[in-house]
Amino acid sequence: MEVELLEATSEPERLICKGARNDYMEEFVGDLSFEEIMTTVEGDSTEEKMETLIGHLLDHGHFGPFEHPQATFAVKGISRSCMGQITRHRHVSFDVRSMRYVSFDDVDPADVREGELVVTPPSATDPDWVGRNQKTGSIGEDEAERREQVFNDAIENAVESYQELLELGMPPEDARFVLPIGTEVNMVMSMNVRMLMHVADMRAAADAQWEIREMTERILDLAEEWCPITFEYYEEHMKNRKNRLAP
Numbered sequence: 561m562e563v564e565l566l567e568a569t570s571e572p573e574r575l576i577c578k579g580a581r582n583d584y585m586e587e588f589v590g591d592l593s594f595e596e597i598m599t600t601v602e603g604d605s606t607e608e609k610m611e612t613l614i615g616h617l618l619d620h621g622h623f624g625p626f627e628h629p630q631a632t633f634a635v636k637g638i639s640r641s642c643m644g645q646i647t648r649h650r651h652v653s654f655d656v657r658s659m660r661y662v663s664f665d666d667v668d669p670a671d672v673r674e675g676e677l678v679v680t681p682p683s684a685t686d687p688d689w690v691g692r693n694q695k696t697g698s699i700g701e702d703e704a705e706r707r708e709q710v711f712n713d714a715i716e717n718a719v720e721s722y723q724e725l726l727e728l729g730m731p732p733e734d735a736r737f738v739l740p741i742g743t744e745v746n747m748v749m750s751m752n753v754r755m756l757m758h759v760a761d762m763r764a765a766a767d768a769q770w771e772i773r774e775m776t777e778r779i780l781d782l783a784e785e786w787c788p789i790t791f792e793y794y795e796e797h798m799k800n801r802k803n804r805l806a807p
């Protein structure tokens with residue numbers, strides 16, 4: 561998979577501070593410089609004052625100001641299974657590559673065994689991989705070999721059947737019904753900082769599946785570059801805590 565930051569609010573943490581300070585000031589924030597807005601916040605420099613205020617907001621659960629800055633990520637090559645999980649988050653906006661308008665007629669089904677078009681889960685190739693609700697923890701060499709073969713045969717056959725149905729005149733929107741849930745998809749998704757922390761609470765957690773965890777960790781790395789005070793605080797004090805909003 562690839563994850564890129566496509567677009568994002570510039571100076572997101574100044575915006576968070578402006579929103580938060582608005583709540584406690586008699587004056588109108590629209591009339592003041594950033595330095596004036598931050599005058600009464602503790603700290604020797606503007607940067608230190610922003611750290612104080614943002615840490616205070618996160619510590620006290622005052623999350624509203626974090627809804628102002630927004631980031632848009634482009635994600636390449638996740639499975640439609642992972643897409644099904646991330647699109648459950650209702651405050652994230654999505655664009656998803658269509659399988660009605662894009663058909664995979666030029667993919668060589670033999671290449672699908674090598675990772676083309678369909679995401680291969682680690683458990684298909686790693687006999688020591690342990691996932692959730694697995695029937696048995698360890699398997700022998702024969703079972704491991706057979707498991708990889710069954711997986712690869714199934715995805716190759718599925719892509720072959722899909723392409724044959726296209727050749728037989730079936731529209732891509734219907735032929736796609738035979739493709740596996742591991743079929744790759746590219747997405748663009750936008751969310752605000754508060755939602756990003758919520759997604760991370762749920763999807764970077766130990767009980768989330770490996771693929772959405774990997775995607776979320778990559779998003780968090782990009783978020784830390786974009787919005788450093790907030791996501792350094794998140795990483796240090798909030799990540800892996802018990803999720804407060806949802807079970």
Ligand SMILES: Cc1cc2nc3c(=O)[nH]c(=O)nc-3n(C[C@H](O)[C@H](O)[C@H](O)COP(=O)(O)OP(=O)(O)OC[C@H]3O[C@@H](n4cnc5c(N)ncnc54)[C@H](O)[C@@H]3O)c2cc1C
Nearest residue numbers: 645648649650651652758759762763765767768769805806
């Ligand atoms: C490990 C794991 C396993 C899961 N397994 C399943 C499963 O088997 N089946 C399944 O269907 N789903 C499953 N889910 C999805 C899960 O139940 C949520 O639907 C999904 O994670 C979206 O998160 P959210 O509920 O926090 O809502 P979001 O859409 O992310 O909304 C954020 C918050 O806004 C509030 N909110 C949003 N909409 C409403 C609303 N209509 N009413 C009240 N409050 C609202 C809630 O506080 C919510 O937490 C799983 C999720 C995880 C992390």
